Amino acid sequence: MRGVERGAALSVIHVDTPGRYIVEVVLKDRRMPFIRMNVCLGAHPDRVIFVPCARRTIYLLESTERGLVLQLDGRDVLTASIRPWRISDLGAILRQRRRQKRFQLSLLDQSPGHRVVLRPLLYSSGSDGRELATALRGVASWGFGPASDNLQKTLARYFDGPPILAPERAPTAEPKIAVALHLHYAELWPEFEALLEAIERPFQLILTLTHPNPALAERVRATFPGSEVLVYDNRGRDVGPFVQLLREGRLDGFDLICKLHGKKSGMSGSRMVLGEIWRLASVFDLIGSRDVVDRIVAEFDRSPDIGMIGSRRFQLPNEWKDEAAAWSVNKAMTLDLLATMGIASNRLSYFAGTMFWVRRSALEPLRRLNLSLASFPDEEGQQDGTLQHALERVFGMICPKIKGVGWDDDVEMDPQKPTNSSDRVSGSGHLERGARPSAGGAPNVSS
Template sequence: MRISRDGLGRRIEYVSSRARNAGANLILHGNIFGEVARHPADFSNFVARQGGRQNSGFPDAWRIDPQIPFGAPARVGVVIHCFYPELLGELYDHLANIPVEFDVVVTNASGEAIPAPEGLANMKNFACFEVDNHGRDIFPLVQLVNAEVLNPYELILKVHTKRSAWREEHTDFNESGDAWKDQFLSDLLGTPERVADILDAFAADHALGLITATGNVVGKKYWGGDQRIVEQLMRRIEMAIEPDALRFAAGSMYWVRGFVLQGLRAFNLVADDFDEEAGQVDGTTAHAIERIIGIVAEEAGLVLAEAGELPAMRKRLGGEGGGQRFAMSAPRTERATIIPFYLPQFHPSEQNDQWWGTGFTEWSNVTGAVPAYRGHYQPKIPTELGFYDLRIDEVRQRQTDLAREHAIAGFMYYYYWFAGQRLLNLPIEKLHASDVDMPYCLMWANENWTRRWDGHEADILIGQDYDTVPAEDFIDDVMDFLADERYIRVDGKPLLAVYRPGQMDNFPEVVVTWRERARAAGVGEIMVLAVAVARDFDSIVGDAFELGLDGTLEFPPHNLPWVAGPASRVGMDHRWRGNFMSYQATAEASIQNARQLERGHYPGAMVAFDNTARRQWKPDVWYGSNPYTFHRWVKELVDAVSDRSQAERIVFINAWNEWAESAILEPTTRYGRSFLLAIRSVVMS
């Protein structure tokens, strides 16, 4: 067989690439083959099973189980794992001390039939799931998380039929397993007054994440054989750990913010991740997850506490009776108005057919991405909403329902207007003409469209032209939207944002004209915000208020530091030529900025940023996005605007559906609803 010169060159490059990879593996891992799994939960095993149809992490039979979902779930959920059924009655008896409505979900590994508790006036719903004795009480809990059984709950009490006979063989512990169990029941459920104190504490302190029995928040002394497993598991959510900072709730019984457990969906845990049962007291995936729950709670900006701290908390916070806010009938007020950005490029258009090929939509980019480093989540795949088409009103209704369920006030649509020509206008026009109750507002995305998807001056497909049709006329084009009853208003003023105001030399005069025409059209006063972008993205120059604006809004990652991420540790593909940044560092910078923002300037967080789907080997990627860090970011921004009037407590999110940039609140195969649940947790806490 003859080999051409080009073919020989390709083979040489292939062999050279394998040799380089082998050398790097030898240096990093001590062998030429790369990471070798030493434990079922190792990251290499996780990476190996990516691609294709994924294991859901719970029994498929649960999908059609008539027990779930509950028709009217409570705000408080009780999760009980039963291995010793003879101890279940004692647990049930203590549940009578919960003073608000609650649901009970039992995972049963006992092999015996488990009855529902009787005589509990506040129990509203009950379900029992048969599970294997695998992963102790932790994998059954994870299965409930993966199946979204726990999604409705703001607070969760997690308990199990505990014996812990092994404690009697360890001199480090002063009490037997039975005494330990009794302490948990006493501290967490001992009396109605005790439970009321716990609920009051959660109601009064937005930062309280978990309460366990006195003496059971422990630290680095209790790593045991679990540190390496924890490190491997945390790589799944792109987080490193600080071993000396470990704090977690020993014993795995506690009251906890629902999101702390709901976010475990992001770990994509399955049965194969958990060790075979052999009586282990340490060094298993179950023990590692026990520690991870403490780590991620703190990463989410929440604190761990013990029951013994309740008197001091009551003295510091007050809030007696506040726990009644967890009753099903208690009225609620959102802590802030959350507005994500909304991309309308999920339908065919004449222009995209011409520029990119017939039938092109944003999904064409999204599905073509491939991973650029080990564990890289590409392509992004939707779950609940599917690969939708925004020509269909039903899609907008489902998006509206999903947003409302997670305390999102409405969407800020990107609006594309080029010298009098609308692009990607079909979704907003169909919304305007429909009865879908989706609150919305507009951002004039006045940037050039380019083949590089960067808004710059090269490879322009269609550009902004303020000479042919003046920017003043833009307001006439959107006036009908501003007058819509569903349009988002702040103190009665329709909210309108401009992405690149500096492109217009006379932008202050443009805004004056907009205001005059809005008043003349009967819309009244309008609220105009400039997006806080960098100077090379045509930001405003000078003080927003002096320029006649009502303020600015943040649009991360614009105007935030680009701090390098750990590119050398992620196994980057040799074709990579992009930028690799730290999500954690960007979040920290945004949080610091938000604490200094003056009124009229509105903070923003981003779910993620990774435009691999548009630029494959030359993307900008922020490594480290995960639901817990995102929760902390949003929480800090909400805290930063908490001293403003209710109407001005606005936080923007990048984004609802920027699928090709990975800024996605909509449910995905890897994260489920966990980013949405983070928002709900912050806003409704």
């Protein structure tokens, strides 16, 4: 074992001999509790993995391999250390062993006789570590476990930006598109601004806020001329303003509407992590690049029976949330709303978080309910059981068919179709760096 090398760009951990090691990493202040780790090992392909990391985290590293090199982003790391495992570490390793094992990550594609695993000992990493453990259990219940493709791909997109070689895809139609974006947290605008600029096709932006913000309104209109910036009372979360837009006729005349919002689930702690992952994964799946948007628009054109398209990661029920969990306490109110619209179906399928693309025509039954912003309860931090939670389910159930998609879905490409590199979207590196990215770059999501 050679230890740790520090540089401006990287902190490099060398493990020359097989064995068990204790790794300790202390991070600088940052919002997302994950760090990028590059894993390099001889003839094995290099691998990138995103590792849970609290302010100070202890890890158990077990390796059967020689010449293992782990590279961490030196801009994030305050200190890093490694030492051989000692008998005095046994208490930390055994403490809540079964619960800590769920956070374990394989750093090497498993093959007989080869094993390199990293286990964050979060319950032995102070109060921040224990809080992160709670957060990871929460996101895992939505299908975003530490080693899952859902989480690893979402974090890759977050840290690295869109693919450098996003293929050009000519749209099959040019529908009239509205983007209805609700921001209670105005500081999230740069994140959405960068992604919307990268769409590079015509749309009308309708931004709703809960407080007047002249500086933001000026910036929005400068970037997206002709956009509307409206201020509504803070009722019904993101659903109330959307219903009010529908009532006022502001969504009329459009073929497709992309409904987005600056979802957060708390300003700190375990719910904050869930909210950040939820928002990022949903937004990447819906407007993650020009190619993502073109594929969604083409799917609407190909399939007239599809009324709504959203993130497949949050289409409920699914393998992580069964029908009972998907209904929660909202079944009676949801079915009452459907009955009032004359819709008898109780087929439950919807996009949790109410971010989606929808045909304007599919919303007509909802408009006939004659709801307005005043129909929603005062904001009191309700987590379930309100009109907005029932409508979250109604949106999907009024459509004859809905479809879940992902930015990372494999799609068949025409090998004969040329690409135009000037139209490609490129990444701009780490999302949490201070400078505002260009239109094609990765958004800054710090708040």
